[in-house]
Amino acid sequence: MPNPTAEITxxxxxHLGLVAITHGEKYQQANRALEEAGFARLPNGASIAPLxxxxxxxxTASALVHHAHAHGATITTSTRPYLGDFGTEIAAQLPGTWSAELEIYSHPLWQEDLWPMLWEAGEMYRALEDHRIPFASVLKNGSGTELLLIERPGHRSGYLLGALTDREQEDPHDDPTTPHSIVLPADPGLAARAVADTFLPAHRRALHHQDLNNVLRALERIREEHETLQVIKESGRYSDGVPLRDSRLIGGMERDFADHAWLSYRAVLEHAPLLxxxxxxxxxxxxxxxxxxTRLREALAFSQDAWDEWNDLRQELYSIPRTLPAHEWSQVRGQLGLAVLPAIETWLADSEAFERQARAAVPGGPAALSAPTPRLLTARPAPLPAPRSAPAYR
Structure with missing residues (x-):
């Protein structure tokens, strides 16, 4: 097992002069060496000395060598400029309003915090698996897009840029929508152009496909249970062929279906409006x-009260030190599912049209560029008519 290290890069x-970043299991010893050598500490954890x-x-350099040796810290001089400056220069040249902030992962374990947020299946993923990444620049646009910028390990120049997300995600290698990082050149202007012209459009397409897949998977789950329930109701038998002993059991099955359907339909309510x-x-x-x-938009508007009620209830419960018992949560979900059942059946009936239109509307595609974005539907229409029977899903 390698000995714990204290390292200074x-x-x-x-703008800042000489910048020092400490890392390794004993990074605090390296910090003490910098402090004794006269370096000033920045809020982000880096230390600076004027030049x-x-x-x-x-x-200052002579003192640093002396104190680093005294504290057992090694010093490495980087051939790249300060990553905080590079990230800021890229952010300033991207379309819209972007900011960049340097993050330091001094202890090796801190790097692990990146994994839940990393939405990436390319070279950056492998870099984080195989290399120590003691610092990175996080670029944000204020609208939920966050990008991770690191120095490209194993190369004397160049950088890697990948996406971060706060969404729940599966293994990125199993998700075909996962975007791949790109290699950026050392020139910040060229790097910003690559981000704006290549990475951000690909990122928008990846988000579009992920949203669409979330909606389609939700509808597929609902459809399967819905069709099973319809067969049981029509045949009077369970799915394994055993006869129902009491027709009153159907009511409980419908409530269970509504509970499960609401859990899946939330993905439709969350992702379908933008699509x-x-x-x-x-x-x-x-x-x-x-x-x-049009029917699908009306179905979403019809569901808005239930969606608001659900979000208000969750916010209320998160703000107080208690939670609903599982059976009460199930009852709430069942009531909401029954309330939006006509809308759910509309989505099942028109899902094929939605899928082909959403696939044609991928950002940057011909349909997406053909007209300005229409106004979001805000007015609630009249109650929906009785839904048509849902066609078999293809």
Whole structure:
């Protein structure tokens, strides 16, 4: 087992001067060496010393060598400029309003905190698996998009940029929507152009496909249980062929279905509205889908009260030190599921039209570029008519 280390990486900044970042299991010893050498600590954990006075800079460097040796810390001089500056320069040249903040993962275990947030299946994933990444720059646009920028390990120059997410996700290698990191050049202008022209469009497409897959998987789960329930009701037998002893059992099955359906339908309520705003039936080979999309928008509006009630209840419970028992949660979900059942059946009936229109509306595609984004539906329409029977899912 390797001995615990205390390491100092030195780099330069046009604005800050000499920048030192400590890492290793004994990074605190390296921090003490920097403090004794006269470095000032920044809020992000980096330490700096000015380079404006050459003689003072030489004295600081000499003192650092002495104190680092005394504390058992090794010093490495980076050939790259300070990553905090590079991230800020990229952010300043991206479309919209972006910020960049350096994060330091001094202890090796802190790097593990990146895994739950990393939405990536390319070179950056392998870099985090195989290398120590003691610091990174996180770029944010204020609208939920976060990007991770690191120095490309194993190379003397260049950087890697990947996506972060706060969404629940499966193994990124099993999810075909997972975006891949890209290699950025050392020039911040060229790097920003690569991010804006290549990575961000791919990231938007990945989000679109992930949202669509979440909706389709939810509808598939609902459809399977819905069809099973319909067969039981029509045949008077369980799915294994055993006869129902009492027709009153159907009511309990319907409540159970409503409970489970609500759990899945939440994904539709969360992700489908934005997808629908991108759909342009007139720009596709299926302009007749416009009527189906109108029904789906009306179904979402019909479900809005239940969605608001659910979110209000969750927020209320999170703000007080108690939770509902499992059976009460099930009862709440069942009531909400029954309330939106007409909307759910509308989504089952028109899911094929939705899928082909949403796939045609991927950002950057011909349908997405054909017209401005329509106004979101805000007014609640009249109550939905009785839903048509859902066709078999394909």
């Amino acid at each position: 030195l780099t330069t900044s046009r 404006t006075d050459p003689q003072a800079a030489r004295r 629908l705003t991108r759909c342009r039936p007139a720009a596709t080979p299926w302009p007749e889908d416009a009527a189906a999309l």
